[in-house]
Amino acid sequence: MNITEKILSKKAGHEVTPGEIIEIPVDLAMSHDGTSPPAIKTFEKVADKVWNPEKIAIIFDHNVPANTIGSAEFQKVCREFIKKQKISKNYIHGEGICHQVVPEMGLVEPGKVIVGADSHTCTYGAFGAFSTGMGATDLAMVWATGKTWFMVPQAIKMEVTGELNPYIAPKDIILNIIGEIGIAGATYKTAEFCGDIIENMGVEGRATMCNMAIEMGAKNGIMEPNKEVIDYICKRTSKKESELNIVKSDKDAVYEKEMHFDVTDMEPQIACPNDVDNVCDISKIEGTAIDQCLIGSCTNGRLSDLKDAYEILKDQKINDNIRLLILPASREIYKQAMNLGYIEAFIDAGAIICNPGCGPCLGGHMGVLSEGEVCISTTNRNFKGRMGDPKSSVYLSNSKVVAASAIEGVITNPKDLM
Ligand SMILES: CC(C)[C@H](C(=O)O)[C@@H](O)C(=O)O
Ligand code: SF4
Numbered sequence: 001m002n003i004t005e006k007i008l009s010k011k012a013g014h015e016v017t018p019g020e021i022i023e024i025p026v027d028l029a030m031s032h033d034g035t036s037p038p039a040i041k042t043f044e045k046v047a048d049k050v051w052n053p054e055k056i057a058i059i060f061d062h063n064v065p066a067n068t069i070g071s072a073e074f075q076k077v078c079r080e081f082i083k084k085q086k087i088s089k090n091y092i093h094g095e096g097i098c099h100q101v102v103p104e105m106g107l108v109e110p111g112k113v114i115v116g117a118d119s120h121t122c123t124y125g126a127f128g129a130f131s132t133g134m135g136a137t138d139l140a141m142v143w144a145t146g147k148t149w150f151m152v153p154q155a156i157k158m159e160v161t162g163e164l165n166p167y168i169a170p171k172d173i174i175l176n177i178i179g180e181i182g183i184a185g186a187t188y189k190t191a192e193f194c195g196d197i198i199e200n201m202g203v204e205g206r207a208t209m210c211n212m213a214i215e216m217g218a219k220n221g222i223m224e225p226n227k228e229v230i231d232y233i234c235k236r237t238s239k240k241e242s243e244l245n246i247v248k249s250d251k252d253a254v255y256e257k258e259m260h261f262d263v264t265d266m267e268p269q270i271a272c273p274n275d276v277d278n279v280c281d282i283s284k285i286e287g288t289a290i291d292q293c294l295i296g297s298c299t300n301g302r303l304s305d306l307k308d309a310y311e312i313l314k315d316q317k318i319n320d321n322i323r324l325l326i327l328p329a330s331r332e333i334y335k336q337a338m339n340l341g342y343i344e345a346f347i348d349a350g351a352i353i354c355n356p357g358c359g360p361c362l363g364g365h366m367g368v369l370s371e372g373e374v375c376i377s378t379t380n381r382n383f384k385g386r387m388g389d390p391k392s393s394v395y396l397s398n399s400k401v402v403a404a405s406a407i408e409g410v411i412t413n414p415k416d417l418m
Contacts, residue, residue, distance in 0.1 A: 001015070001249070002190065003128065003247050004130055004152075004190040004192070004222055005018070005155070005253075006249075007130040008113075008150065008152055011024035012024050018155070018256070019152065019154070021152075022149065023148070024113060024150070026113050026146060026148055027112040028108075028112065028115070029056050029057070029143060030098060030114065030116035031057075031117040031136070032062055032098050032117070032118060033059075033060040033061065033062050033074055033075050033078055035118060035139070036078045038136040039137070040078070042136065042137045042141075046140070046144050049085065050085045050143045051144065051145060053085050053086045054089070056143065057087075057091070057098075057107055058078060058081075058090045058091075059095070059097075059098040059101050061096065061101075061357045062358045062364060067364075067366075075092070089107065094355055095356070096330025096332070096357065097298045097329045097330065097356065097358055098116065098118060099118070099121070099124075099298035100207075100329040100356075101330055102114075102116075103236065105236070106236035106237040106238070108233070108236075109127070109129065109244055110129060110225045110233065110247060111244070112124075112245075114131035115138075115139065116131070116139075117133070117134060117139040119133040119214045120133065120214060120298050120299075120380065121134075122210055122213045122218065123221075125221040126207040126223055127225060128222065128229065128246060128247060130222065132150075132220045133214065153189050153219040154189050154190070154256040155189060155191075155192050155254075155255045156191055156192065156218075156256060157255040157257070160194075160196075161196055162197065163264045164197065166418065167413065167414045168268065169300075169308065169399070169400065170204075170206070170209050171269075171378065172263075172266060172398055173266075174209045174212045175279050176261060176263075176266065176269045178216045178277050178279060179269065179277050181216050183216060183217065183275055185217065187217030188218075188219050189217075190218065191221045193206075193209060193210070193223050201226075202304065203229055204302040205304070206223055208300055209221065209223075210222070211298055211380060212276075212299060212380050215381070224247075224248050225246050230246070268282040268397060268398060268400070268415075269282070270285055270395050270396065270401070271382055272395055273384075273393035274382055274394075275382070276396065282401065283413070286412065287410050288374070288395070288411040289374065290376050290405060290409070291322065291323070291373040291374050292324075292360075292367065292369060292374070292376075293322055293325070293377070293403075294324075294325045294326075294327075294359075294377040294379065296326060296327030296328070296329065296354070296361065296379070297358065297361045297377075297380060298380070299378060299380040300378035300379070301327055301356075301378070302329055303333050305399040306337045306342050307342065309342075309400070309402065309403040310340075310341075310345055311418075312400060312407070312417055312418070313349040313351070313403050313406070313407070315348075317407070318349050318406040319407060319408060320409075322406050324351040324402075324406040325351070326352070326353050327353075327355070327360075328353075329356060330356050333356070334355075334356055349406075349407075354366055360387055362381070362386060363386055367387070369389055369392035369394075370388065370392065371389040372389075372391055373388070373389070373392045375387055376394075376401065376411055377395070378397065378402055380396065381394075381396075382394035382395065382396050404417045
């Protein structure tokens with residue numbers, strides 16, 4: 001069996017097979033200020049009390065602080081629910097983006113089953129958990145019963161090997177994979193990432209890659225925990241390694257398909273408007289004019305992303321025609337970046353630092369684009385109108401490319417500035 005089948009089998013109490021429908025208990029149910037209110041509405045039609053307040057996490061990140069009367073109303077509904085149901089795992093004061101805050105707060109462990117009313121809940125596969133997004137109504141039923149149903153997914157093994165050059169980040173690897181397989185290429189399947197590049201990858205890069213599993217349609221992205229992951233989880237949960245349920249694939253595990261990706265000599269990868277699989281080498285679009293640059297999101301707002309940007313932006317000024325927005329993914333990352341001098345360097349370079357949260361990522365809060373404007377961004381989606389006007393457009397890349405582009409005012413290969 002592969003990792004996902006083993007996790008689901010343990011929960012189901014028998015050996016599961018792909019295609020089978022199972023009903024299993026959930027270890028954590030996550031939602032945010034955007035999806036909790038519709039979940040609350042549904043929940044209140046069917047139940048009075050949540051099954052277990054300790055296994056529910058609610059985060060405010062999508063529109064924080066509230067930017068419209070509508071989002072203020074949404075947040076009020078959430079606050080009342082949190083109080084009424086005594087949900088102690090609430091992070092509603094600007095702690096950061098759900099997919100960063102949940103692992104930071106020690107709520108993720110290998111082998112757990114985590115669901116969230118947000119499509120990028122697949123991020124926690126980076127820590128060896130089975131985690132997936134679901135709709136708000138499904139989440140309401142989890143709140144009521146503590147269980148949900150899944151069809152056991154088929155798995156695709158994605159082996160990543162080779163030598164990484166210094167301009168390449170985990171973001172390029174996942175963009176390359178999505179470009180190859182397509183936005184629907186892994187629909188309802190497990191994307192299991194492995195190979196020496198993954199084995200040696202840090203927690204943050206792993207989160208970037210699993211985060212984008214949904215952009216190829218995957219039910220979940222998953223990786224075997226390595227030493228860095230185990231250390232991170234032990235630190236965050238105050239548990240010993242021996243207390244964790246570390247699940248690994250069998251040597252003869254069965255996959256529907258096996259793919260191999262060699263990253264040697266890879267150029268920075270760019271997803272061009274308006275699809276995440278519209279991926280090309282940077283050399284094909286270098287020099288494209290841009291208006292806005294954005295570093296942040298649940299994909300690439302972590303310390304390593306800010307460090308990469310800092311290396312390029314320190315003692316530099318951004319181009320006059322560009323606005324550069326930087327959003328650390330969490331308050332903790334914001335503080336670390338401050339202590340390391342990154343934030344001061346970003347401000348001196350001319351960047352606007354926004355509070356941790358989703359911000360401009362989905363065009364709802366700050367940094368909205370007008371007609372015809374172009375943004376290069378470290379986020380995960382570039383759908384039509386994602387960041388504002390339907391006639392605006394978004395290119396996706398790693399944070400080194402965004403930083404280099406902010407200096408030059410056009411899409412720029414960081415290689416030219418390093
Ligand atoms: C608002 C929310 C439901 C949505 C998601 O599920 O992904 C958002 O986070 C996004 O990135 O588009
Ligand atoms: S940062 Fe963007 S992709 Fe991530 S949860 Fe927020 S809106 Fe969704």
